[in-house]
Amino acid sequence: MKRFAVFLVALAACAAASFPAAAAQQAPQPGAVTVSLGTMETVLSDYSLDAKAALNTLDQARSGYRDKKEWGEITQADRDTLSAAELTYRDTFRHLVLSAKRQYLTYCADSSLLSADEAAAQNARAQLETDAAMLRQGYLSQNAYNESLENSQKLDAAARAQDTKVTQGRKALRTLLNIPANVDMQILQPADSEMNFSGIPALKYGEDLIEMKRANDSIRIDSMNYATVRKEIASSDEQIENAQIKLTQTEQTQTTAFRSLYDTLQNSYRTYGQELEQVARREREAQAQERQLALGYISRRQYDDAVSALRNLRCQREADRNALYLSLLQYQDMKAGISAAGSQA
Missing domain, CATH: 1.20.1600.10 (Outer membrane efflux proteins (OEP))
Structure with a gap:
């Protein structure tokens, strides 16, 4: 031990x-x-x-x-x-x-x-x-x-x-x-094609949680330590209890982090979907305004303002897409056994 x-x-x-x-x-x-x-x-x-x-x-x-x-x-x-x-x-x-x-x-x-x-x-x-x-x-x-x-x-x-x-x-x-x-x-x-979010709506938290707990590196290490302490003849009751407490705390910490990632994924995925629709709508509007500009119905300033707003919206969509990707990556890593960031053994 x-x-x-x-x-x-x-x-x-x-x-x-x-x-x-x-x-x-x-x-x-x-x-x-x-x-x-x-x-x-x-x-x-x-x-x-x-x-x-x-x-x-x-x-x-x-x-x-x-x-x-x-x-x-x-x-x-x-x-x-x-x-x-x-x-x-x-x-x-x-x-x-x-x-x-x-x-x-x-x-x-x-x-x-x-x-x-x-x-x-x-x-x-x-x-x-x-x-x-x-x-x-x-x-x-x-x-x-x-x-x-x-x-x-x-x-x-x-x-x-x-x-x-x-x-x-x-x-x-x-x-x-x-x-x-x-x-x-x-x-x-x-590229958007490098980030596949199609599986997010189908995630099954209950099943994934069981798999995460079984594979989680921090939980496995603390579990091994607890087993070693229990088998050690020289271990005191306090040492055994502390090892058990440590294992319980680790399980709680990893479970909380995993649940937080799941909730973030579900909420962010819905928001991202709405942004995709908003960008597509603004792109159609910009195309229509380009035709209006050519016909003289709107000024160059009006058109430039609309295009500038579209660029900013695309940038926001990109930032939210990246955040969603990182959350999904962490969720998949945790499901595969990787400890929550900042809590590795």
Whole structure:
């Protein structure tokens, strides 16, 4: 029991430690790295020091187990220790994937918003030029021109601020993935086809909860620890009770997190469906307004305002789509046994 408990402490410390410099130098450094939803796990395995440190810790546990097995000294505690190491590595890597995908999707959403902001700023500058000409010809008041100037300046400032945010986001993603500065990082925007939400309405929480509890890494580790404490002759009643309490608390924590993800999925899925309908309706309206503009029934400013509103709506839809995808990913991971983020053993 003591060896198992000591190992868990050492395991956590090793997982947080940096991977040796020699191993880091072995990371492949091709001319370019493509970052996308489909390549994220490969990129993490190739470059992330956290991923390498976690794998190194697992390799150490496996090596220690093999050494003991060669000498015929294997006990149930040793088997539990190896199982805990494997479960911890699985949890750690999946959490790294989730964190990296969240950072990546945030960057992509910010990039889309930057495109919308730049387009709005460009339209405002064009409108300002038109208004300046009208002012010179006496067809526009000074106050109206000043409003146009203020709007153009405001949109230019917003675009510059968003550009700074995107630049910082790109640097943060490179740092998180540990991609060297001399390696070209090509970031692909995610496609709707990469995010399949069709199964969300059919989720069966009761059945999934049973499967989650049976496979959950944290619950399995605490269950092994509880069994070890109970079998240990030297264990006191207090130690046994504490191990049982720890197992119960872990089960409650994981169940609460799983239920929260399920509720979030159901609510977000309905909201996202409404957004899809709203975007489709606005797109039809924009097409009609384009025809009205060509016939002279509406002004260029009216049309640009409508298109700008559509771009912003699309950006909101993209952000909500990404959030829904991450929630679904966490739900699927938990169902497969991964502990809730922030609670891994």
